Amino acid sequence: MKALQLMVREGCHLCDEFEDLLEHHPLGSQFELERVVINNRADLEALYGTKVPVLLGESSEICHYFIDQKALKEYLLSA
Numbered sequence: 664m665k666a667l668q669l670m671v672r673e674g675c676h677l678c679d680e681f682e683d684l685l686e687h688h689p690l691g692s693q694f695e696l697e698r699v700v701i702n703n704r705a706d707l708e709a710l711y712g713t714k715v716p717v718l719l720g721e722s723s724e725i726c727h728y729f730i731d732q733k734a735l736k737e738y739l740l741s742a
Contacts, residue, residue: 665694665739667725670717673702677728681716684730693739 669685671678685696701707701715711717717727720738725731 664692666697666721667694668697668699668719670699670701670707670711670715670719672715673700675715678716681718681730685718688730688735690736690739 667685669678669682671682682696682698685691699707701711711727714727718725718730718735725734725738
């Protein structure tokens, strides 16, 4: 099972929609999702502040703003 991190802001409707889509994703059994709130986290605000929601794999960004189904599938099915 792959680990994913979702960088979000509290009160961000786009972030909520992104998270909801991931929770009901057809490949949902192949990943574990960690929701990371970046509000009041200067280090994360500097990295992701203007791009939330941001979906991260082990060491790289998979997509931001909207789910890139192709990129997510490629990441989940990679070795």
